Amino acid sequence: MNNHRTEIYMLSGFLGSGKSTLLRQLLQKEQEIGRNVAVLMNELGEKSIDSAVIPANTPLKELLNGCICCTIQGQLSQQLDHLLKENELDAIYVEVTGAAHPVDVIEACTHPFIADKLNIKAVITLVDAKQWNDKKGSIKVKKLMKEQVKYADIVVLNKIDKVSTSEQKAVNQTLKEINPKASIFHCAYANISLSELFSKTNHSSLPSAERKAHAVEDLHLHSLTLPLPQPVSRLKFSQWIKKIEGNVFRMKGFVIFTSGPEMFLFNYSHGGLTFEKYQQDRDIDPLLVIIGEDLDENKIKGGLQKL
Ligand SMILES: Nc1nc2c(ncn2[C@@H]2O[C@H](COP(=O)(O)OP(=O)(O)OP(=O)(O)O)[C@@H](O)[C@H]2O)c(=O)[nH]1
Secondary structure (H helix, E strand, C coil), rough: CCCCCEEEEEECCCCCCCCHHHHHHHHHHHCCCCCCCCEEEEECCCCCCCCHHHHCCCCCCEEECCCHHHHHHHHHHHHHHHHHHHHCCCEEECCCCCCCCHHHHHHHHHHCCCCCHHHEEEEEEEEEHHHHHHHHHHHHHHHHHHHHHHCCEEEEEEEEHHCCCHHHHHHHHHCCCCCCCCCEEECCCCCCHHHHHCCCCCCCCCCCCHHHHHCCCCCEEEEEEEECCCCCCCCHHHHHHHHHHCCEEEEEEEEEEEECCCCEEEEEEEEEEEEEEEECCCCCCEEEEEEEEEECHHHHHHHHHCC
């Protein structure tokens, strides 16, 4: 079995916060250290603007005219699948529209077809210091901006050239209150020390000692991919899923029940669990993907073994 997992870095943050500006620098750094990386871009318009600045030799897929909410989530998973099949990649950078929620994007990256081929390294959220400080926007927009910060592993407080020092401090304080665990970088034009940024993400080009010393202990949004090698009782499985401790946002995967040979695709979200027969048109092993916060991996594995 091929154990290689492609790293995933997700660039999130509200419209115009500086995602593309940071991405360009990250790609340049990756090129310097000789890694093979690809980019997946999601924009709301019909034509991609940002992708024009991606170096021509970088594999690129675009998802235009939609946001990664449930409607085009499947397409994102598909594009990731294509990127993985067409290239031998060390990493994929996913830049999403400013209107995307990190949980939705993580979900797309953990689609059961690709979950065991990917290693989600970090959600990096860009914040426009000026926009944040001005507190403009609808309640919905403000809520989304907060969520993008809340679920980030790294927050890049950008555009500090547009605010005063005291405004910058105030924004920093709010960001810390929303997400005390995240590392916060302050900068203008996304100009940050990339080696420092990578040291917070367990970036695999760093020597392992350095990685251990700095790596984020756990991703804020944790995703677990566990094999389900044995058929399980449908009833016990359903009961167990609803009792998993921690803050579970989504669960999905493929399962075979003791009652029959077919494989089922299952989906769990907001307390609702569904199963549908899976017409096996590709080679897939039964597995379980869980996305959440404060997940106890050992306990979950233990519970699974008891089924
Ligand atoms: N003044 C100032 N402008 C910046 C800074 N960072 C980026 N910009 C500018 O802000 C604009 C938006 O930056 P992008 O990097 O395209 O932002 P984005 O988040 O990719 O934007 P969307 O794709 O629309 O969501 C560009 O014109 C940048 O040059 C900064 O720190 N200060």
